[in-house]
Amino acid sequence: MRPTEKKIAVALSERGYKLTPQRRAIIRVIATSSDHLTPAAVYERVYQDHPHIGLVTVYRTLEILAQIGFARRIHGEGGCHSYVAALPGHRHHLVCSNCGTVIDFPGCDLSELERSLSRQTGFKIESHLLEFLGRCQDCQKKALI
């Protein structure tokens, strides 16, 4: 189950954060996207409803969301980060390296690997990021033409 806008909003106010229209808009974008979004991408989408929003506000809100556990910061190629809504269940992505299509898939069993890593390194493993890169069917076909 995906964290709803409402839940996030409640969690925010519980921690003393105020709920502003800008934050609502950012939360909506994060909560309804299944993609990894860079702060700039979030900004672009929010911008459509709130042309006066600042990129700075997006950065600050994303940081708060990450702090309260509703978003997760992940590392992308090329020195820019992106955020995903933290999903309670495991959700992973299959990304087409040509056209960018993203397919989600649920479930993966890494618990064994996690346990053994935890034992070896002393890390307390909290989550993982798994992403496959490849070519989608369409792009494979196009490549043949």
Add this chain to the structure above:
Amino acid sequence: MRPTEKKIAVALSERGYKLTPQRRAIIRVIATSSDHLTPAAVYERVYQDHPHIGLVTVYRTLEILAQIGFARRIHGEGGCHSYVAALPGHRHHLVCSNCGTVIDFPGCDLSELERSLSRQTGFKIESHLLEFLGRCQDCQKKALI
């Protein structure tokens, strides 16, 4: 087995890259360090032997080393990358979400999952990204204080 200076040098010239004293120095630093080094850290170490080297040269050389497969670029917290001498085999990272420490680990068997995803989606899977997030031992201890 860790790639030796000599091997890297040979691979460079095989691909038409020239072997300059600066590149030798950078290769030596990378090849003899077991740590993850940021470009700035490599620069600092190389600087001791080559006070006239530029940071730019370090960046360019590291990129070449990554291209020919003798170094690997990894993602750290805070928007800066580091490089490690590429260790043979497939490697992944364990990242501390608090202090940013990165530990790499070899091996992971995802071939079964890959096959089944490929069958279900028609994707031709080319590579994957696997990263675990958690707390390193030090940060766990600090959290108790």
Add this chain to the structure above:
DNA sequence: GTAGGTGCAAATCGTTTGCAGTACA
């Protein structure tokens, strides 16, 4: 001799900070 490499300075990109005005609780 020539293509590729170097290093400086300046540009660029993502991200953060200072601050005055604004809005939520």
Add this chain to the structure above:
DNA sequence: TGTACTGCAAACGATTTGCACCTAC
């Protein structure tokens, strides 16, 4: 009403680029 939030502009750090000179092959 008071504190937290916003958004502008400017600062910042990492990385890249343009260019003239240099050097390995």
